[in-house]
Amino acid sequence: MKIAIVAFDQFTDLDVFLPWDLLNRVRLVGGVRDWDVKIVGTEPTHVSISGLRIPMMGPIDEVAEADAVLFASGPSTRRLVQDVEYLKRFWLDSERQYVGSMCSGALILGALGLLSGKKATTYPTARERLAEYGVEVVNESFVDLGHVATAAGCLAGEELTAWVIRNLIGQEMVEKVLESVQPVGRGL
Amino acid sequence: MKIAIVAFDQFTDLDVFLPWDLLNRVRLVGGVRDWDVKIVGTEPTHVSISGLRIPMMGPIDEVAEADAVLFASGPSTRRLVQDVEYLKRFWLDSERQYVGSMCSGALILGALGLLSGKKATTYPTARERLAEYGVEVVNESFVDLGHVATAAGCLAGEELTAWVIRNLIGQEMVEKVLESVQPVGRGL
Numbered sequence: 001m002k003i004a005i006v007a008f009d010q011f012t013d014l015d016v017f018l019p020w021d022l023l024n025r026v027r028l029v030g031g032v033r034d035w036d037v038k039i040v041g042t043e044p045t046h047v048s049i050s051g052l053r054i055p056m057m058g059p060i061d062e063v064a065e066a067d068a069v070l071f072a073s074g075p076s077t078r079r080l081v082q083d084v085e086y087l088k089r090f091w092l093d094s095e096r097q098y099v100g101s102m103c104s105g106a107l108i109l110g111a112l113g114l115l116s117g118k119k120a121t122t123y124p125t126a127r128e129r130l131a132e133y134g135v136e137v138v139n140e141s142f143v144d145l146g147h148v149a150t151a152a153g154c155l156a157g158e159e160l161t162a163w164v165i166r167n168l169i170g171q172e173m174v175e176k177v178l179e180s181v182q183p184v185g186r187g188l
Numbered sequence: 189m190k191i192a193i194v195a196f197d198q199f200t201d202l203d204v205f206l207p208w209d210l211l212n213r214v215r216l217v218g219g220v221r222d223w224d225v226k227i228v229g230t231e232p233t234h235v236s237i238s239g240l241r242i243p244m245m246g247p248i249d250e251v252a253e254a255d256a257v258l259f260a261s262g263p264s265t266r267r268l269v270q271d272v273e274y275l276k277r278f279w280l281d282s283e284r285q286y287v288g289s290m291c292s293g294a295l296i297l298g299a300l301g302l303l304s305g306k307k308a309t310t311y312p313t314a315r316e317r318l319a320e321y322g323v324e325v326v327n328e329s330f331v332d333l334g335h336v337a338t339a340a341g342c343l344a345g346e347e348l349t350a351w352v353i354r355n356l357i358g359q360e361m362v363e364k365v366l367e368s369v370q371p372v373g374r375g376l
Contacts, residue, residue: 013212014369017205021342024201024238039240050212052227054242121372141371152372154209159371181202183329183347184309184340 001168003037004066006105007056010074013048015102018157019070019164025177026165032173038062042086049074064091068098068164071105073123078104081111081129098167100149100160106130109150119143120150189356191225192254194293195244198262201236203290206345207258207352213365214353220361226250230274237262252279256286256352259293261311266292269299269317286355288337288348294318297338307331308338 003023007016016039023037038057047053063069069092080086087108092099094114101109103123109115110133119136120143127137141156143149144163151160162174191211195204204227211225226245235241251257257280268274275296280287282302289297291311297303298321307324308331315325329344331337332351339348350362 013205013209017201017209020240021201021205021238028237037238049216050209050225052208052242054240124372140373153374154369156371181342183344184312185328186341 001032001035001068002062002066003035003068003070003164003168004058004060004063005037005039006060006063006069006071006108007039007041007046007054008072008074008076008080009043009046010049010076011046011072012074012103012154013050013052014154015072015074015105015157016048016054018154019102019161022158022161022177022181023164025180026169026173029180030169030173030176032169060086060089061091066097067168068100070160070164071099071101071108073101073103073105075104077107077126078129081107087111094147096147098147098149098164100151100163102157102160103152103154104129106135106150106152107133109148110135114148115145115150118145118148120145121152122150123152189220189223189256190250190254191223191256191258191352191356192246192248192251193225193227194248194251194257194259194296195227195229195234195242196260196262196264196268197231197234198237198264199234199260200262200291200342201238201240202342203260203262203293203345204236204242206342207290207349210346210349210365210369211352213368214357214361217368218357218361218364220357230277248274248277249279254285255356256288258348258352259287259289259296261289261291261293263292265295265314266317269295275299282335284335286335286337286352288339288351290345290348291340291342294323294338294340295321297336298323302336303333303338306333306336308333309340310338311340
């Protein structure tokens with residue numbers, strides 16, 4: 001199983017790192033061997049909005065081979081959705097793959113035509129832009145369309161990640177992973 | 189204001205990145221200019237337990253000048269607490285500074301003598317080791333001793349970070365920061 005998290009410059013830290021940590025627990029806590037999580041981008045490194053530069057583990061073109069693809073968020077999504085060459089590199093098949101977004105990452109899903117005529121959620125500051133793609137923008141933390149899902153508000157990354165794990169493995173693994181990060185005295 | 193997050197090889201991703209993201213929001217969302225968050229270590233880069241290599245922003249010796257210092261967690265804390273040369277580099281003054289830990293990071297606080305005869309929390313797998321430092325280990329997500337605090341279970345990083353911001357700035361800023369990461373429809 002391959003999971004790609006799409007990052008870019010000025011990415012929102014938590015929108016990459018919360019899914020990244022939780023998804024890797026399928027391997028570390030759940031003991032699943034066939035499970036490869038990569039952060040992918042257009043450059044060898046990308047720098048977050050908080051100023052942390054991290055290495056990419058592959059180019060965005062690798063999303064074509066992924067079982068699940070999650071788009072991060074950040075102010076640069078507004079620029080990226082105008083970049084036709086960038087968008088063309090995402091060979092996605094939403095019948096075979098699971099494709100999700102955090103916060104303003106939904107704009108990229110919108111630009112790729114994955115949300116036209118459908119419900120989706122995004123960060124409040126990106127609502128109007130998302131609606132321009134013919135999307136019914138709702139005030140919810142998570143919208144599940146089957147093979148496509150949108151989450152909004154950084155901590156909703158937990159719901160988006162659970163959705164990926166549930167679809168690729170099952171609910172038991174979701175519970176194992178989430179239990180391992182709960183505050184002590186509650187989950188443990 | 190200077191805040192240092194202490195990382196090392198095999199650090200638990202979320203225990204560094206949740207405080208890192210939230211603390212930087214004091215600057216990004218709260219508009220505070222005099223606010224510098226650094227991830228510090230003993231090498232130019234450290235690699236997380238999930239395999240992400242990140243650059244350090246300074247050496248651990250910088251904790252001496254920080255207003256708040258947070259220790260991350262990971263399996264290597266068991267080795268680090270045996271390393272006298274490592275421990276000697278932490279010049280900490282828990283009357284002036286705020287010193288906190290995530291999960292097994294409490295072992296370093298224990299080894300530094302900051303928890304002797306006091307209550308603290310840690311990840312369940314580190315409880316026995318922590319008790320060896322004369323600590324009363326409790327099954328709680330967060331223990332606040334005034335200038336020293338311990339949190340356990342990755343998502344308790346929210347409580348630890350709130351404690352730092354509350355003490356260095358105030359409760360209003362805590363609410364502003366936490367609101368900005370809540371799932372849409374709840375916090376926003």
